[in-house]
Structures are given as C-alpha cells and as structure tokens.
Amino acid sequence: MEMLRMNFSSALLFYEFNFKTYYQTLNKIMLLNPRLILIGMAFAISANSNNALAQSTTTLTLDSFVQTKGSWSEVRDAWTDPIHNQLLFSEGKGNVLINTPTKKNPGKDIVSLENFGDIELSLTYMLAAGSNSGIYIQGQYEIQLFDSWKTITPKAGDNGGIYQRWDDLKPEGQKGFQGYAPRQNVSKAPGIWQTLEVSFQAPRFSESGGKTQNARFNFIKLNGVVIHEDVELFGPTRGALKANEVAEGPIRIQGDHGPIAIQSLEIQQMNFPAPKISSIKYQVYPGAYTQYPAIENLENGHSGDLNSFEEFQTGVSGASLTKFEGNIRILETGSYTFEVEVPRGLGALQLGGDSGQPEFKQGKIKVEKTLSPGEIPYVLWVSKPRDWTAQGFFWSASAEGLWPVKFSEPVISFENSTDPIWVNADETPVLRSFIQLPNREKISHAVSVSGKSGIHFSYDLSTNQLIQVWRGAFLDATPMWNNRGNGVSLPLGVVTTLNMGESLLFSQDFTPIDKELKSSGYRVLGDGELIFDSKSETGTMLSDHLKLMDNGQGIVRNMDLKGSGQAHLIKVSAGKQLRKISSNLYLIADTGVYLQVLSEGVSPQASKVDSEDGIFLPITSKLSYAILF
CATH class of the missing domain: 2.70.98 (Beta-galactosidase; Chain A, domain 5)
Incomplete structure (x- = not known):
C-alpha cells in the first residue's frame, strides 16, 4: 500500500463502513455524505520507519511529473482577485504547485510517473476567475475543475462534473455523451481553496485482457458534499491518454486551459488484502439475554456449520442467543477495525483468543486490533432478546488501504430510517x-x-x-x-x-x-x-x-x-x-x-x-x- 502526497500538510483518508440500510437512507437524501473522514497528521510515515505496520509513502514534487516545463512552478502561496482579473498570483518558494499559462506559454498537462489502480484521492486546489482545468484518474477519466462560482444548475462541464465521452462519428449535438453533472453546485469563489475527494475503483480485466468489469466512482465529494455516488464508467472520457482502458494508470492534471494552484494531492492506494471468514460454527440458545450468560445454565437449541452468515437461520420463533465461532484468515499484517451491530438486539465480539467475559452491547461495537497473517480465532455473540420477524446482523472489517468488507448484514432496514424532508x-x-x-x-x-x-x-x-x-x-x-x-x-x-x-x-x-x-x-x-x-x-x-x-x-x-x-x-x-x-x-x-x-x-x-x-x-x-x- 502506498500513498501519493503533495503538501506541507499531510492527511490520510479513511473510509468508515456504513451499513447497507443506512446507505439506502443516504441515497434517498442524496447529498448526505458517505462517512469519509479526513484525519490530519503532522508528518508523513517514513518508508524506512521502524514501525512494522508503517506503509511506504511517496511524496511527490513537481519533478515527480513529466511535462512540467514552462507554466508550472512551485510557490509558497497563491491568490487571485475574483472580480477584476482572471490570473493567479503567487509568492515565495514552497510546495504549492501552480500553473499560470499564457498565450505565449500555453502550458501542458502534467502526468505522474507512477501508475495507480483502486484509489481514494484528496485534492485541495484553487482556480482563477473563468479558469478551466481537470484531473484525470488513470489518465482516462476526467473530473472537471472549473470556475462555476455563480452557476445555479451545474452541467457535466462544471466544477466536479464527470466529463463526457466523445464520438466524432456521431451527428452534431450527439458527439458528447455519458457526462454526469454534479447533484448541486457547491463550488467556492475563485481564489478560495476547494477540496475534491474521490473514491475510484479501476476496471477489471481477465487474464486474456478482456474487460470483465467497468471502472466506477464509488463517490465524489466537492467541498465536503457528495456530488456523485456509485457512477459506472463505460469508457474513457474525452481527451483520455489512451483509447483503451487500463488496470493501472497515472494521475494527469490538465494544464493548457487555465490557471490552477494545487495545495495538496494525496492518493491512498486501496490494495490492502481483505480478511476472510474461513470457518463458521454456531450454537443457538433459546431465551432472552441482555448480558453475558452463565454458560453452564444455557439450554441448547440447535447447532451446525455454515459456509456464510447468509445461510444462518435460528429455527427459533422467539428470543434467542447465538454463539458464532471460527477463524478469520488474515493475509497481511495491519491495524484492523471490526464493527458489529445487531438491530434491536445486543452483540459481543472476541478476537485473537481474547479471554474473559465479553460485554454485551447495543448499537455499534468496534474492536480495533493489530493482527499478523494467519488464522485468527473469533467468538461472536448475537442476542435478540425479543421475538423477531427477520434474521441478520452487521459485521464488517476495514483497514487503511482497504475498503470495508462486509461479512454479514441483515435483511431488514433500521426501524428509524425515514424519507428526508x-x-x-x-x-x-x-x-x-x-x-x-x-x-x-x-x-x-x-x-x-x-x-x-x-x-x-x-x-x-x-x-x-x-x-x-x-x-x-x-x-x-x-x-x-x-x-x-x-x-x-x-x-x-x-x-x-x-x-x-x-x-x-x-x-x-x-x-x-x-x-x-x-x-x-x-x-x-x-x-x-x-x-x-x-x-x-x-x-x-x-x-x-x-x-x-x-x-x-x-x-x-x-x-x-x-x-x-x-x-x-x-x-x-x-x-x-x-x-x-x-x-x-x-x-x-x-x-x-x-x-x-x-x-x-x-x-x-x-x-x-x-x-x-x-x-x-x-x-x-x-x-x-x-x-x-
């Protein structure tokens, strides 16, 4: 796992799991954001750190890109006059990248030397009045960076829009297609720093090279507001580096259209191997339990082995307590976060041979643990102290560089889900x-x-x-x-x-x-x-x-x-x-x-x-x- 960073302030992106039914509510609300948390950090983690869990990082300067001559430079600060001109001004030497193209020096796109697949990206940038730029993920899919300060109804070509694809063979007026406008215009004025946060899943290919799955933007946030969610990309947008899609590609920043300054660009590669449930045994105990029971007094219900939690049925019409145990297969050393929640019930989770009596809890249960490769034992308690009309509970795992993995989820939604007003x-x-x-x-x-x-x-x-x-x-x-x-x-x-x-x-x-x-x-x-x-x-x-x-x-x-x-x-x-x-x-x-x-x-x-x-x-x-x- 690597992080690409450009900045005098460092930050890592962590994506905290939201359960399926909660997402359904958020999708109705449209603009409420996935729980993407930007955690400030004082210094970068060194690739040579003595911390065994530290992942290597790459800090990019302008020299880390190609085609940087001419209009690109590094400065300490940038600003503009949003009313009276269309230029970006700067001062000093520093880590802020700035592009100031002119008619004599029209500027060029810059392309990273490193290629990327699945990523989460955070960009802090500034535009001048009337400016037009863009950032291409994998050099193929452009997210527009545009001065949309006074726009009321944004289009695909506005700030944060997913730029359209293009076909010269189509009739006039139809050459551009499959562009996606932001849900609303949440742009800021020229000369004010703006943030773009992107979760991108690269296309998948078979061993023979055929595409098996389209690329996808899981979400795009502009200035903290979700403007796109779960957008499937059927092909490269206009101006892509290559006609065909790729499993990995560079970050490309448009430099020949208008002024732009970049205070920070951070890329978290999402390539950390996911843990897997390798075995599941269960034992059902009829009855209502709100705390850890005396094991010797439990009345046995039925038990068995499962291939997945989706197969589980208690076979009990009333309240019940179920004990799940087995192993989680860990493929790489890391700091993992496991979350459990039992709707209208209680739960407890023990990992890695934890001993003692677990505390039964309502709501979200979070267990953070550093784990090494191997088979890690778990014990999961799911208590439903009153009669139920449906099965299921939430259980997920996440880590830095890993999108949340769902081991289990219920078949019903939260009782407090509501349509937005x-x-x-x-x-x-x-x-x-x-x-x-x-x-x-x-x-x-x-x-x-x-x-x-x-x-x-x-x-x-x-x-x-x-x-x-x-x-x-x-x-x-x-x-x-x-x-x-x-x-x-x-x-x-x-x-x-x-x-x-x-x-x-x-x-x-x-x-x-x-x-x-x-x-x-x-x-x-x-x-x-x-x-x-x-x-x-x-x-x-x-x-x-x-x-x-x-x-x-x-x-x-x-x-x-x-x-x-x-x-x-x-x-x-x-x-x-x-x-x-x-x-x-x-x-x-x-x-x-x-x-x-x-x-x-x-x-x-x-x-x-x-x-x-x-x-x-x-x-x-x-x-x-x-x-x-």
Whole structure:
C-alpha cells in the first residue's frame, strides 16, 4: 500500500463502513455524505520507519511529473482577485504547485510517473476567475475543475462534473455523451481553496485482457458534499491518454486551459488484502439475554456449520442467543477495525483468543486490533432478546488501504430510517428554526433565507448576527419535522460559518458590549432580501438590511445604528488571516470568504486579542459591506 502526497500538510483518508440500510437512507437524501473522514497528521510515515505496520509513502514534487516545463512552478502561496482579473498570483518558494499559462506559454498537462489502480484521492486546489482545468484518474477519466462560482444548475462541464465521452462519428449535438453533472453546485469563489475527494475503483480485466468489469466512482465529494455516488464508467472520457482502458494508470492534471494552484494531492492506494471468514460454527440458545450468560445454565437449541452468515437461520420463533465461532484468515499484517451491530438486539465480539467475559452491547461495537497473517480465532455473540420477524446482523472489517468488507448484514432496514424532508425554497424561501452550530450549541431564534441565485444565509434574531452562508440546495428539515422533531434544520450545500452567536457590538479593545438589542421582527422585501429590526430599552435601534446578490457572488449587508452615539466594532466573520486583494476587497483566508467593504474610508482589522478570534469593522451609525463566497 502506498500513498501519493503533495503538501506541507499531510492527511490520510479513511473510509468508515456504513451499513447497507443506512446507505439506502443516504441515497434517498442524496447529498448526505458517505462517512469519509479526513484525519490530519503532522508528518508523513517514513518508508524506512521502524514501525512494522508503517506503509511506504511517496511524496511527490513537481519533478515527480513529466511535462512540467514552462507554466508550472512551485510557490509558497497563491491568490487571485475574483472580480477584476482572471490570473493567479503567487509568492515565495514552497510546495504549492501552480500553473499560470499564457498565450505565449500555453502550458501542458502534467502526468505522474507512477501508475495507480483502486484509489481514494484528496485534492485541495484553487482556480482563477473563468479558469478551466481537470484531473484525470488513470489518465482516462476526467473530473472537471472549473470556475462555476455563480452557476445555479451545474452541467457535466462544471466544477466536479464527470466529463463526457466523445464520438466524432456521431451527428452534431450527439458527439458528447455519458457526462454526469454534479447533484448541486457547491463550488467556492475563485481564489478560495476547494477540496475534491474521490473514491475510484479501476476496471477489471481477465487474464486474456478482456474487460470483465467497468471502472466506477464509488463517490465524489466537492467541498465536503457528495456530488456523485456509485457512477459506472463505460469508457474513457474525452481527451483520455489512451483509447483503451487500463488496470493501472497515472494521475494527469490538465494544464493548457487555465490557471490552477494545487495545495495538496494525496492518493491512498486501496490494495490492502481483505480478511476472510474461513470457518463458521454456531450454537443457538433459546431465551432472552441482555448480558453475558452463565454458560453452564444455557439450554441448547440447535447447532451446525455454515459456509456464510447468509445461510444462518435460528429455527427459533422467539428470543434467542447465538454463539458464532471460527477463524478469520488474515493475509497481511495491519491495524484492523471490526464493527458489529445487531438491530434491536445486543452483540459481543472476541478476537485473537481474547479471554474473559465479553460485554454485551447495543448499537455499534468496534474492536480495533493489530493482527499478523494467519488464522485468527473469533467468538461472536448475537442476542435478540425479543421475538423477531427477520434474521441478520452487521459485521464488517476495514483497514487503511482497504475498503470495508462486509461479512454479514441483515435483511431488514433500521426501524428509524425515514424519507428526508427537504424545504422547497420556491414555496418556503424564509424559514424559522433552530440552528445547530459546529460546537454543538443551538441557536433557538434563527431565520434561514433562500435566494433564486442558489445562495442562502441564516440570521440569529437573539444577537442580530449573520451566522452562516452557503451555496447549493436550501434546507433539510427532517430533524425539525420528522416524528416529534428537535426543531433543527440543516443546510444542504457547502456551509461557511461566520459567527457562533456572539454579541454583535464590541468595544475598540474587542470586548463584547451588551446593548440589549431585542428583535422587533423582520420584513421580507423580495427574493433573498430582508430587513431585521431590533431596539433596546435605552433607545438604541438597529435596522439590519441583508440581500443576497442576484449574480450569486454573495450577500450585501447595510446596517443603520441609531441612538448609540458611540464608535463600536462589529464582528464580520471568524478568522485572523486577512489579505488585501484590491482597494476595498479582502480575503479572510482561514474562513474562506471575501470581505468587500462598501462604506468609504472604512478598513477591517483582525482581533489583536488572543482570546477573541475574528475580523471586525467599525460602526458608529451606518455600515455597508458584502461577503463573497
């Protein structure tokens, strides 16, 4: 197993198993993501590490590719002005790859020297305004990298799209076919780092060379949101390196269309050998058990041998406890994670000769163990303490470089599976609900607003703060309305959190000021446009006018503060990395938004207090600015 990495920050991709019925629910929801977890790591694992389990890694520099002369270079940082030009700017020397083609130097595609088969890939990249690039998996299947900042309905040629195949022999208008558009546009503005995560299964071939199985994208995530899932590829996309498909091929990055910067590219090869159940014996004990029983007191039911867990039938109409035991064949030393779950029941798992009484548990049981090659004994307990209408339980194994292997799964779905409830923005463009913050706190008096330009925002009536903005679909109200509900609605696109319900007004030394501004309601003026009114008992009044921009770039905020008579600061966004792009445009790099100051003579500043993170603007009476995202 190898990892291909380009970056000054390292990360490994682990794919955590989701059970079949849970996936069925997610497929209905469409945009909820497979549980792909990006785990940050400080340093790469050395190929010469003394750790016996460490797998070799390959860190690629630009020299690891071919055709890198001309427009490609390595820099420390990159940025752009998304409004006024279509160039990428850079500074310093570092590990960020940048491609800046010009008419005199049109640029070339770069192709990795190493070939790959099954992989999970993570790419962090930046585009300039109007830029067009792409990444070819195996040099054959292109995922489009395109400036789709203001697109409402994406096509196959938009950011994250699976580019179409091509046949010159077909009639005009039909030459391109089998392209796949993203489910929604969750692109970010030019000059903001974006992430692409890909799970790819290579095509399979017989010994004679004939293709036996098509290539497949298990999923593609753009900026943390699933935009493709389980897409079968019937052949190479347009512009592939070869006309025929291959078992292994290079990573190719398009370089002759437009500027692109790459902060990181990580590839986890999914070639770790899977463990296998080599033997299964079972013994059924009738009765209801919620904890480990006294073995000598158990009443025997029936027993036998199985070739697979699919063959198992208890033969008992009521509650039962079943003991499975046998061996798991391990082919390569590694750190394995085994997960068991018994729907509406309890389970316990012992591996490798573990002794003692296992703890019976409801819900997911996770056992992590380092195993060497050989036959590893297991004992699995499955307790169903009440009458059942169907058989089955979940059991899976996973490891780094190994897609989850399912040993067993039930024939019924979870009882709490439910169809999603999405808010139709055309019918309900403004919705009151709770908002769940990233720190798990809830905002109880929130308003979420949709715009026809495909962007949205949430506002906290308690603090008069702009809480979050996002691009894509509107709201999932399943938690709010399903069953008894908990009042929470969830944004469906790529979300940027600006505030966590902090106070609106701050003093010049960044100390929060409580003016006791209480909401007196809001007025809907039009599509994505509202005025939020509030006042205090001392006579201070705030008229807060927010409008989503028709061109889809972001949101404009016009604030009118009366009766205060003092100079204050307001917190515009979280973050401390502030870069001036043009006369009134600033990039808040660590939050991933632009701040455009519309009031003359006003400049933003980052907090100078360690305990207060944020970007602030001064206000005495009136203030206007825009957040572009």
